[in-house]
Structures are given as C-alpha cells and as structure tokens.
Amino acid sequence: MTLPLVTTIESVVFSAADIALAIQRMAEEIARDYAGREIVLLGVLKGAVFVTADLARALDSIPGGPSRIELDFLGVSSYGNASRSSGEVRLVQDTSHSIEGKHVLVVEDIVDNGLTLRYLRMLLGGRAPASLAAAVLLDKPYNRRVEVPVEYVGMVCPDEFVVGYGLDYQERYRTLPYVAKLRAEVFDA
Numbered sequence: 123m124t125l126p127l128v129t130t131i132e133s134v135v136f137s138a139a140d141i142a143l144a145i146q147r148m149a150e151e152i153a154r155d156y157a158g159r160e161i162v163l164l165g166v167l168k169g170a171v172f173v174t175a176d177l178a179r180a181l182d183s184i185p186g187g188p189s190r191i192e193l194d195f196l197g198v199s200s201y202g203n204a205s206r207s208s209g210e211v212r213l214v215q216d217t218s219h220s221i222e223g224k225h226v227l228v229v230e231d232i233v234d235n236g237l238t239l240r241y242l243r244m245l246l247g248g249r250a251p252a253s254l255a256a257a258v259l260l261d262k263p264y265n266r267r268v269e270v271p272v273e274y275v276g277m278v279c280p281d282e283f284v285v286g287y288g289l290d291y292q293e294r295y296r297t298l299p300y301v302a303k304l305r306a307e308v309f310d311a
C-alpha cells in the first residue's frame with residue numbers, strides 16, 4: 123500500500139524559512155564575487171530545479187551583482203531509484219548553449235560522496251569556460267569518496283537521506299517546500 127506522503131515524514135530538517143535564508147546568503151556572496159559579470163547558472167536536473175530558480179531570483183534582486191544571468195540546465199543520473207549512490211554518474215541531458223568563454227556556476231541540490239560534482243567539474247572544465255564554480259544548497263561532508271571544491275554552500279546537512287525542495291526518493295517528495303527525513307518504514311516497504 124502506498125502511504126500518503128505527509129504521514130511518511132519523520133521530521134523537518136530544514137524549513138522553508140531556513141532554505142530561503144540560506145539561498146539569500148549564497149546569493150549575496152555570489153553577487154559580490156561576480157559583480158558586473160555575465161554568468162550562467164547551470165542547474166543540475168532534476169534535484170536543483172527549485173534552488174536554481176530561487177537563487178537566480180535572489181541574485182537578480184541584489185543591486186551591483188552580475189550584469190546578466192543566463193539560466194541553463196543539464197541532467198545527470200547517479201542514484202537511480204535507491205537511497206544509496208551507485209557511484210556511477212551519467213549525463214542524460216546536456217546544456218542548451220555552449221559554455222565556452224562564460225562564467226559558469228553549477229547549481230546542485232546536495233553533495234554527498236562528491237562523484238556527481240567531480241564528474242560535472244571535469245566535463246564542464248573541459249569545455250573552456252571563462253571560470254567554473256559550484257553552489258550547493260546542502261553539503262553532507264561525511265561520506266566523500268572524492269575531494270571536490272564547493273565554492274558556495276547553503277547549509278551543512280545531517281548524515282541522513284533527506285527529501286523535499288527538489289530532492290526525491292524514488293521520484294517522490296520533490297515538491298515539498300521543506301527538506302525532511304523520511305520514516306524508516308518507507309525504505310523497508
């Protein structure tokens with residue numbers, strides 16, 4: 123039987139207000155570092171769709187920030203349908219425009235073992251951008267399999283599998299406005 127979504131949530135880890143504040147802080151740092159420059163915010167589908175949209179609008183509302191914000195997306199698949207990473211990262215959808223000569227900021231929902239971001243940095247770094255950096259809403263630094271630089275971090279996440287605000291478990295929960303921990307029964311089902 124499929125349980126109603128809300129009854130499967132054990133606790134809220136980051137509220138919508140926590141997320142908004144973290145994004146505002148990241149936007150202020152990014153606005154300062156990219157003042158007067160044209161940037162490409164490159165969201166990683168599907169998890170980073172909300173953080174990319176909210177970060178773009180927060181950045182746009184800061185006077186003296188980037189002179190132009192271009193939005194683009196690419197898609198990778200790493201987790202499949204499990205709550206454990208397979209360690210395999212695949213590009214499933216490429217950017218719609220070339221990033222050559224552009225200041226690129228990759229936007230990710232969460233960094234855990236680091237393999238996804240390392241893959242993206244290698245892939246995109248090979249395309250001759252003017253600069254490349256990463257902004258990640260949630261950092262889970264406990265299980266890194268590779269060291270990878272993350273220039274902008276929203277919040278440090280507890281060592282739990284979390285869902286909401288773009289993050290899914292088996293393609294569910296992405297649309298929750300907060301980040302939550304699921305009840306153990308969900309994984310046993």
Ligand code: IMP
Pocket residue numbers: 169200201207230231232233234235236237238239282283284285289290291
């Ligand atoms: P990494 O390759 O382990 O660093 O993980 C990056 C990707 O794994 C993220 O973009 C997510 O799609 C997924 N991921 C990692 N941790 C979680 C989690 O707690 N909940 C949902 N997805 C996660």
